[in-house]
Amino acid sequence: MKHFTTDIVIGLEIHAELDTKTKLFCSCPTHGSEEPNTRTCEVCLGMPGSKPVLNKKAVEFALKLCLALNCEISPELIFSRKSYFYPDMAKNYQISQYEIPLGKNGSLKLREGKKVGITRVHMEEDPASLIHPAGMKESAYVLVDYNRSGNPLVEIVTEPELESPEEARDFMKQLITVLNYLEIFDINEGIIKADANVSIKESNYARVEIKNITGFKEIERALVYEVNRQKEEAKHHKKIEQETRAWDSENGVTFSLRKKETEEDYGYIIDTDLTIVDIEEKWLKEIKKEMPELAQDKVRKFVEKHKLKKEDAEILAAEKELAEMFEKVAEEINPVLAAKWLRRELVRVLNYNKKELHEAEIDEKHMIDLLKLVENKKITDNVAAKILEKLVEKPFDVKEYVKKEKLEAVSDIEELEKYCREAIGENPKAIEDYRKGEAKALNFIVGAVMKKTKGKATPKEVNEIILRMI
Amino acid sequence: MESIHNLINKIKAQEIDIVEHTYKLIEECKEINREYNYLNIISEELALNQAREIKVQLKQKNKNIKNKKLLGVAISVKDAICVKDVESAAGSKILQSYKPLFDAFVIQKVKEEGGIIIGKTSQDEFGFGGFSVNVGIGFKVPKNPFDMERSCGGSSGGAAGISQKLSNHVALGESTGGSIVEPASFCGVYGLCPTYGRVSRYGLIDFSNSLDKIGPMGKNIEDVALLMSVISGYDKNDSTSLNVKDDNYESYLKKPIKGMKIGIIKEAFGSGVEREVEKNVYNGIEELKEEGAKTEEISLELPIKYGIATYYMIATSEASTNLAKYCGMRYGASEKLEGSFNEYFTKARSNNFGDEAKRRIILGTFARMAGYRDAFYLKAMKVRTLMINEYKKAFKKFDALVSPTASILPPKFEDIEKLSPLQHYMIDVMTVSPNVAGLPHLNVPVGFEKNLPIGMLLIADHLQEGKLLQFGSAVEKGK
Known part of the structure; x- marks a missing residue:
């Protein structure tokens, strides 16, 4: 285990949707009808007998990201099956990557120049979306919409090198900037979500994972809440348990999903419905050439x-x-x-x-x-x-x-002089004060002129005219 | 026996009324099925509609109709292969009543060539077995056409049985570890399991993705070659489909085999192989020699020694992920909605998978768990590579390798019941290794003993199905 010294340790796992026209393993459109379950086919519904076919464009997008994040790129693209049962999973396994991610050992700089390590970048398919009609905790049932099922995602995993919620926010912001520059992410409609691992010194860095935080503004909110919660618990000498929590954006709180003693076992095996794709030098060169x-x-x-x-x-x-x-x-x-x-x-x-x-x-x-x-x-x-x-x-x-709106600047000197004369006439006390040596009193006259011109004169010019006059 | 070609010619010449012919075949299927349980579903409506359509086109003298390779030929389909709008359950209760929304690639091809789909053949649930006794809950066990107290073999048991019983018909089978050749052997028919990737798996309900292969089965080797020529070829929807030039399979039939070399797998004979089986396979080898083939013994230690272990490791690991999708939620069997999703999924799976399916899910899940993956699943993948290398070395010298297809005669159901799961798995000892290596292999019926058929297994190098057909037709000619 890593030896931590900072007050707060945060690592992020970020999922960003790649803005391809079609899904990762079928030709269903990623955009279009919002009517539930209309952008689907046997592949993204996981019907028996259907088989995935890889969308090369999505691979190119992911490779661009790996390059922009200074990653070492794997010479082979291998997909694995990540098995777990959940109603949003069409096949009860997700096609993802395991042993050999597409990119590893990269980095991204924060605004102030701090370099944050990127452990890995890999590709996977999005599950369906679950709709909880009566709220996440209370709903007696959920509705499943497979329109999103099979959308291409990249997962970016950082090293636990972020030291504050602000840094986490900044990291997300910088990442979105990169995704946006690369034109591989729909900045208006694309979904970007993070799971955050957060721990504090007081608890000897017991790791708490917060799932499903959407967008970079939310990440700071969620982490500020969670760090405070942990500090509060520690203050009262409560043991912070290793657990998984969810972020409830509406109420601004995190709540416990499950305590975990061990890592979950997803029983990864290679997805032999897909062949291994060689990431050839020639292909990479072409992609590099296209990099904006x-x-x-x-x-x-x-x-x-x-x-x-x-x-x-x-x-x-x-x-x-x-x-x-x-x-x-x-x-x-x-x-x-x-x-x-x-x-x-x-x-x-x-x-x-x-x-x-x-x-x-x-x-x-x-x-x-x-x-x-x-x-x-x-x-x-x-x-x-x-x-x-x-x-x-x-x-x-x-x-x-x-x-x-007649907003042109008053540059007619005669007109300006007229306003100045008026202002001097109307404010004899200020003139007197100025003459007595109160320099500030002049500003009052200038202000009066600016008012008359509705701000259309430059204070510097007005100042000069008044000085000439008095 | 009359080959399919003669039938097609008669249909094209309108000497046979295709609708009447199909109707009769369907009735015959029903009759056979009453006793033998070869068909889970008889797709009467689809078959008759197809026949009527052909009749109309023949009458209208549609130009294309005369070029159709399978015009009017009855094709049975293993239950695991999806046929649009026809219940396709892979022999499992968990998929009962499931009607696919699309045709498998092979079904599209068969339909395009005028083949008539007569029904879905019985099998071990999801292909999990070698005797077709592991049928899903509520499904019937197919019986051997030569002795109703004995097994058809499996998992394509229904396909093999109906191929023996029903004339003017060819079957689509599927093999993961021997499920085409072994039942073909037990039912005395030809069964060709192609090179992995030669026939698209699109629309095949998966057992083990890196092992599954669809192939033809039939009473005549010409019929097998004909169906193979229809179903083989590149499919962009199956990423593992091979984009290679298609072979003219029928051109190999009756081609002389003089001077070709056959390796007799040493470890596949002797102890553990029934005497009658061995004797008849040697007879088959003699016939090949008479046609001019040269034979020599070869030792293939790795495939025989580690084939079963490697196969079951890979196959159950993959199967356990493939079967995860069946949870009573989107299609197939469902249960009363109660409790959490986890409780519901558990109930749907507990009540609708058969025992062998559950056993393989548990085995496969175990083999892929953290801490075991390296020792089991990943190790098996490495052994597979070594096995392929050993075969490849052999094929530098030989055109084909030969062994018995099964080491025993078709067993009685009462004897099968006494087998432990491991003994049950051992039935695949001859066939798993070419399957694991993705090599094409063919069952050739070579004789009868106690009125039960015996088959010889021929294995060729990748993409050399032609050679298998060449050898197979040489034996057929010799008979």
């Missing part, structure tokens, strides 16, 4: 070509959609300005709205229109930020909107 630019490639490019600071480049590259938007915007707008607006303002507004970029409708066209106006000083930063907030909510034609 990954985040690290983008960072390098942004720094070298667009002269961005490394830190800005990293933030932009961390999300495929943001990086791609930046590249398009940077064709028309000064890249440094574009980077500043995308990584700061756009990200800020998205965070505020709790949206991911791919969920918002705003596109590069809106950003180019908006930043052109900023670049040419047609609108102020203030106004632009406000427009951006609205754009994230619902996009519109930026140029028309600015015209209609």
